[in-house]
Amino acid sequence: MKIVISVIGKDCVGILAGVSNKCAEYGINIIDVSQSVLQDMFCMIMICDISAMNVNFSEFADIMSVYGQEKGLSIHAMHEDIFNSMHKI
Amino acid sequence: MIETKDILETITMIQEENLDIRTVTMGISLLDCIDSDIDKACQKVYDKITTKAERLVSECEDIEKKYGIPIINKRISVTPIALLLGACEKKEPVKFALTLEKAAQKVGVNFIGGYSALVQKGFTEADKILIESIPEALAVTDHICSSVNIGSTKAGINMDAVKMMGQVVKESAELTKDRNCIGAAKLVVFCNAPEDNPFMAGAFHGVGEADCVINVGVSGPGVVRAALAKSKGLDITGVAELIKRTAFKITRMGQLVAKEASSRLNVPFGIVDLSLAPTPAVGDSVAYILEEIGLECCGCAGTTAALAMLNDAVKKGGVMASSKVGGLSGAFIPVTEDAGMIHAAECGSLTIEKLEAMTAVCSVGLDMINIPGDTTPEVISAIIADEAAIGMINTKTTAVRVIPAIGKKEGDSLSFGGLLGEGPVMRVNKGSPAVFINRGGQIPAPIQSLKN
Incomplete structure (x- = not known):
């Protein structure tokens, strides 16, 4: 099962490291990362595999959302099906 | 592969443009709860709703987390209560309203719809009694929604029902005037009412529908x-x-x-x-x-x-x-x-x-x-x-x-x-x-x- 983690916020040192660490902590395998910095806004999309995840998904979504708030970032972890169903026929 | 712009579009829709699922409504048939003893019927109604919808709210909350999309309302629609009332020896429809209210509070839904009668071509005795009870039922409950179908393309318009509903709407507002006339906001009068509508106040579970x-x-x-x-x-x-x-x-x-x-x-x-x-x-x-x-x-x-x-x-x-x-x-x-x-x-x-x-x-x-x-x-x-x-x-x-x-x-x-x-x-x-x-x-x- 794949999820999409999106991170949007003001660019600073350690965003990628912080989010990756969280993924490792909960047994989530990062498959693909794309990131861009527009002016000073940082935007990162991670595609991850959660088949070996060691918490349940809704807990993880909450954890990431709280982590985002602490760091001043907007972080959303969502199941990939929502994007597939919305953008593919 | 999902494209970045699509991901960002979806997130923007949800975060900034108020995209949400307005309601997940569970339709429950109460036809198997019919009983000539109204208290027994109410008990069956309560048991069926609280069993069928036991996990409705928690599962919806889990789905919200999984997909990151808010589900604003979790609701229930039931068989028009006038159909259950018809079989009861004692015609006391407000008992059903109080039962539905208790069940709604137990399972934690926002609204329960189906305090309804379908009278487009004429009334049964139960229909009339139920319609007359609507103002009281809406005044003594918080989560009940009521609807009455008074016309259809197939049947024409029941003008006796139209006359009644003018009075019922007015009285529903009167009885709740200390609460901003909220009674009338939970009551809708239909022509060609759909039997599978998930939206309130007009949701009810039609007789042609499956059990749940x-x-x-x-x-x-x-x-x-x-x-x-x-x-x-x-x-x-x-x-x-x-x-x-x-x-x-x-x-x-x-x-x-x-x-x-x-x-x-x-x-x-x-x-x-x-x-x-x-x-x-x-x-x-x-x-x-x-x-x-x-x-x-x-x-x-x-x-x-x-x-x-x-x-x-x-x-x-x-x-x-x-x-x-x-x-x-x-x-x-x-x-x-x-x-x-x-x-x-x-x-x-x-x-x-x-x-x-x-x-x-x-x-x-x-x-x-x-x-x-x-x-x-x-x-x-x-x-x-x-x-x-x-x-x-x-x-x-x-x-x-x-x-x-x-x-x-x-x-x-x-x-x-x-x-x-x-x-x-x-x-x-x-x-x-x-x-x-x-x-x-x-x-x-x-x-x-x-x-x-």
């Missing part, structure tokens, strides 16, 4: 408006195309959630209602879409045409996105629940007469309109009759949910809070239709009914 189903209503006026705002300079064909594409995306979300809820709860998926349902939140307004299309203020000349195009495009986009479509399906135009409609009504651009014209081309009817507290029951009945006639002749659902603002007059304001919103008390033509309404009888089924 999941129906989903989507939202998203803010998304449509934002899409239009980003694409200036399109001609109307282009605008219709853009709305269609956006409605497709919105509905796909509804289909996904409906399928997921259905499989988690082990209940068949019923329908997705292809709706554009506004909320009082700024930006989440159907009126603002019409203004984005190019009207100075909703209600001005051109509103009906723009709304007709919008409604049609929403259906065309939505119908391809879902395997089963039903309910009300179309753009909703409730006044107090839509920031743009509220503004248009306050500044005098939007009148009840214009709203009536708009209902001929959109999803439902005269919805959430505050009218002066001294409006007579006959005038309310006549408003219902006008609206039902539009539905009957055009083979579409129409409805009336007006709130007589007891103690208030035109220009005052009435606030309900939450999704029901607030709005000005609108002007009503005070000419008396009393003789017409008091004639009673039945408007015969129109020629459109003879399709066989």
